[in-house]
Structures are given as structure tokens and as C-alpha cells.
Amino acid sequence: MICERINEIKHTLPEGVRLVAVSKYHPASMIQEAYDGGQRIFGESHVQEMVQKYEALPKDIEWHFIGHLQTNKVKYIAPFVSLIHAVDSEHLIKEIDKQAKRVGRTIPILLEVHVAKEETKYGWAPDELLRFMESGAWRQYTNVSITGLMCMATNTDDEALIASEFEQANQLFKHITQLSDGRFKERSWGMSADYPIAIKHGATLVRIGSLIFGERDYSKHP
Ligand SMILES: *Cc1c(COP(=O)(O)O)cnc(C)c1O
Numbered sequence: 001m002i003c004e005r006i007n008e009i010k011h012t013l014p015e016g017v018r019l020v021a022v023s024k025y026h027p028a029s030m031i032q033e034a035y036d037g038g039q040r041i042f043g044e045s046h047v048q049e050m051v052q053k054y055e056a057l058p059k060d061i062e063w064h065f066i067g068h069l070q071t072n073k074v075k076y077i078a079p080f081v082s083l084i085h086a087v088d089s090e091h092l093i094k095e096i097d098k099q100a101k102r103v104g105r106t107i108p109i110l111l112e113v114h115v116a117k118e119e120t121k122y123g124w125a126p127d128e129l130l131r132f133m134e135s136g137a138w139r140q141y142t143n144v145s146i147t148g149l150m151c152m153a154t155n156t157d158d159e160a161l162i163a164s165e166f167e168q169a170n171q172l173f174k175h176i177t178q179l180s181d182g183r184f185k186e187r188s189w190g191m192s193a194d195y196p197i198a199i200k201h202g203a204t205l206v207r208i209g210s211l212i213f214g215e216r217d218y219s220k221h222p
Helices: 002-012 028-036 047-056 071-077 090-102 126-135 159-177 195-200
Strands: 018-022 041-044 062-065 083-087 107-112 144-150 186-188 205-208
Touching (some): 028 047, 041 047, 047 062, 047 071
Parallel strands (some): 018 205, 041 062
16 A cells, blocks of 8 residues: 555656655554665654664665754764755754764755745745855855755645745745755655645655555654
């Protein structure tokens, strides 16, 4: 079942768009099933849960941290995380850089841009992000590699609004990529409900959970 759903989704993705299978709240056995079918990229949004799964599962899995990351928890994932999606402050970049140095790695990250109408969503305001990139301040963090942007659209049925938010992030990406020495490549947008819109507006990574693994049972949090 899981593998069939992954294959169905993969058939709809244009070349150059990769699938992050969002496995948060689901047991390691379901990840193993997807892995056996060939899936290698998994997304988690809680540090302890990701560490436990990393320890239990095959070591060639690419673990993407997609949730809001607290600075005091960076150290737990620094040794193995493949990509941190939702980096929303310079303070967090600084901590990732420090922890990456400690373990002798360069950690790829995405900067989260706030484009949604909801006030509760995290992320940099677009103009703030632009100023940070223009300032060149990011260059001092030599053990962090900023490889692109991430965003979440408003949770709504209004497809025109969702499309305009992804497009806003896409335009910002195009602008910023010129400031990044060609390092900016990834655009992480689109979830189960809105990924077809995201791929029309430049997504290179889609983060899909419930469409693959079913509804999450929040009472079963490890
Ligand atoms: C949970 C989550 C997803 C996946 O959501 P689905 O609607 O289950 O596809 C994607 N991105 C982020 C940041 C998430 O926290």
C-alpha cells in the first residue's frame, strides 16, 4: 500500500522534483516498508523521534528535518541530518554552524520564508530575508551550506491564494539565487493537499505525509 502510493505520487512529479516522505508520528516499520520499495528521503519534525528512527533504520536514509527547530536541540541531529528545511533566524544558523563544526560536517539548510496569511507560521519576512542575503552575513557560517528556500502556504481551499504564495516564494528564490554563488538550488514547497500547485510554481522538493502514510495519530507520539 505505502509503496503503491509513493509510486503513484512519483509518477506525477516532473523531472528534478524529489519526494520527501513525511513520516512523523508513524512507526519505523512503515518507514522500513517505504525504504524496501526504494524511498530514501524521509522528513521528520520532532528531534527525539528523528533520532530514534535514525538509530533503528538503515544508515543510507536521508533524514530531512522539516519542523521548527529549537537551537538547544540542534546538537542531537547535527551528526546525521541531511537537510534542515525550516531555518528561520540567523541565531539558528549560527548554532547549526557551531554544531556542524563540532562534528566535522557542513550541514545543508533551507531558509524558511513566511508567505502565508496565517500569523502563526514561522519564517523570515521576504524583505528581511533579502536583506540578510544581500548583507553577505551568511558567508561567515562556513559549516552551513544554504541551498535554497522553504515555505508553507496558507491552509485554505483557495487555490489562487496558495498559488500566489508559492509564486511569491519562487520570485524571491530567483532574486536571491544570484546572491548565493550558485548554491541556491532547492525550493521546498508543497504538502499532500497543495503539492500539485507547488510543482507549477518551482518546487524541487515536495513534503508529503498523509497521502502516503495515512492520517497521523497524534496520541501515539513516541
Ligand atoms: C507534517 C508536515 C508536512 C506533511 O503534511 P501532509 O499534509 O501530511 O502531507 C509537510 N511539511 C511540514 C513542514 C510538516 O510539518
